Amino acid sequence: MTTTDPAAVPTDARVAALRARVAEQFADVRADLDALVRIPSVSNAEFDQAHVEASAEAVARLLGAAGLPEVDVLRVVGPDGVAGAPAVVARRPAPDGAPTVLLYAHHDVQPPGDEAHWSSPPFEPTRRGERLYGRGAADDKAGVVAHVGALRALGDELGVGVTVFVEGEEEVGSPTFVDFLHAHRDLLAADVIVVADSSNWKVGVPGLTTSLRGLVDLVVEVRVLDHAVHSGMFGGPVLDAPTLLAxxxxxxxxxxxxxxxxGLVRAEDPSVDYEEADLRADAGVLPGVRLAGTGPLTARLWTRPAIGVIGLDAPRVASASNTITPRASAKLSVRLAPGQDPAAAMSAMRRHLEDHAPFGAQVTVEEGEQGRAFRAPADSAGMQAARWAMRTSWGTPPVDIGVGGSIPFIGDLLDVYPEATILVTGVEDPDSRAHGADESVHLGELERVVLAEVLLLEVLAARG
Structure with a gap:
């Protein structure tokens, strides 16, 4: 059954009533988001994990107050024997004959970075114009409150079973995600899975994510000496490790x-493109900096590999001495095109780095995280329902988009629940600056996301 079937689509009067209800309750959604942003729930082990615990408890309270009768804060022990971060699972069983929908988000956030780069304190939610600024305001505490807002708006009129799964370690690679799925396989089982951790095309135009790049990361180290030596006495014939690493x-x-x-592959080019002026503005590219690569910008962003240096270990300028540095290392993040096998990509990276060792330097590679890419079926019944809900909420059709970022656990969800329909949605827009300074969410977009999720649940209930 498609969403054009009158039996599956709410009447205009019902849509208007739900729209008014979401608008009336949106101040509460905003207050919920403010409260969550104030909790510095950075899951990186270098930060106080008590805040991640507090964030999980806050999310559990919100979901209980939104009418879900079963709420638990759960964790599992990973393969290394270390307990994972707290995840919140809240449920309302499905009425007879109705489907179950799993609503996913995460409550952990990235480190704030240098707070001097923020226009306002990262964990103090601050409204400027139509945007709310703060770490996690977009990624992904907005996703959490979008689920809460949708459930609150429907209340006892919710016609599907719902399980809300809010994990607490997404920003560190979800190390116990697979173990969590297997430990709670029946608890999390669903017919439709809505992942609220992606982006829209732009403010005013929704996006339905149909592809995600995969990911591998690694650390490469270059060694040239067994100890540091005086740069005046030995400089010239011996190049330092940072130079050779470069x-x-x-x-x-x-x-x-x-x-x-x-060995790193490309997928086919997308059917839509990104205006260069928009990309430069959205990314904050400085005047005079040329964009890298060839072909459509959307292909460079979504369906081709990308390699970035995300960390360097070498002497700090402030503490540098006049010596030839014996070793230096870099952490590389490699985004993979849909269709690329992560293990093959890792092997290709290792082979390239070892084969291109400059001046015979010793090169070693330490392999890190691997995550698969994702490509959604183009026109499933679930995709049709999501498109109708978005079009009705925004007043304009959604754009099928790819995302250059990676959500590796989607592959894990498909492994454990191969029959489920996965819909990747989100609250971010190109100016949200997730992971960066001045992260923000557009509040008008957040309200439209809440309404779209309400309408999606209505359609899924009617389809039965």
């Missing part, structure tokens, strides 16, 4: 800025 990293791209690692 030469090695430069081999990862060609003269146009395209990835030059054999």
């Amino acid at each position: 030469r090695l990293l430069a081999t990862l791209h060609d003269e146009h800025g395209d990835v030059a690692v054999a």
